Amino acid sequence: MNEAWYRLGMLLVLAAGVWEGPLAIVFRVFTGKAPNALTAANYLPAPWCHLAAAGATIAALAVIALLDAAHRRALAREGRSDG
Numbered sequence: 001m002n003e004a005w006y007r008l009g010m011l012l013v014l015a016a017g018v019w020e021g022p023l024a025i026v027f028r029v030f031t032g033k034a035p036n037a038l039t040a041a042n043y044l045p046a047p048w049c050h051l052a053a054a055g056a057t058i059a060a061l062a063v064i065a066l067l068d069a070a071h072r073r074a075l076a077r078e079g080r081s082d083g
Contacts, residue, residue: 006074009067010064010068013060013063013064016060017059017063021041021053021057022053023039024042024049024056025049025050027042028042040052041056
């Protein structure tokens with residue numbers, strides 16, 4: 001897998017994590033919009049929506065960390081084969 005796919009994966013996971021996490025809470029607190037598929041955490045009642053949003057953010061950061069570790073391993077493996 002080349003560099004662009006790792007970067008695209010990280011960007012998509014980051015966007016989903018931010019959208020389902022902090023932005024879902026911002027939409028709930030500061031707008032009167034009803035929940036939809038893009039802000040799924042807002043379907044939950046008040047204390048649980050915040051936990052779901054935090055969980056989505058933490059899960060996204062964990063996936064980004066895994067992608068970064070896999071990317072570094074691939075770069076190291078590629079460096080060894082070139083030498």
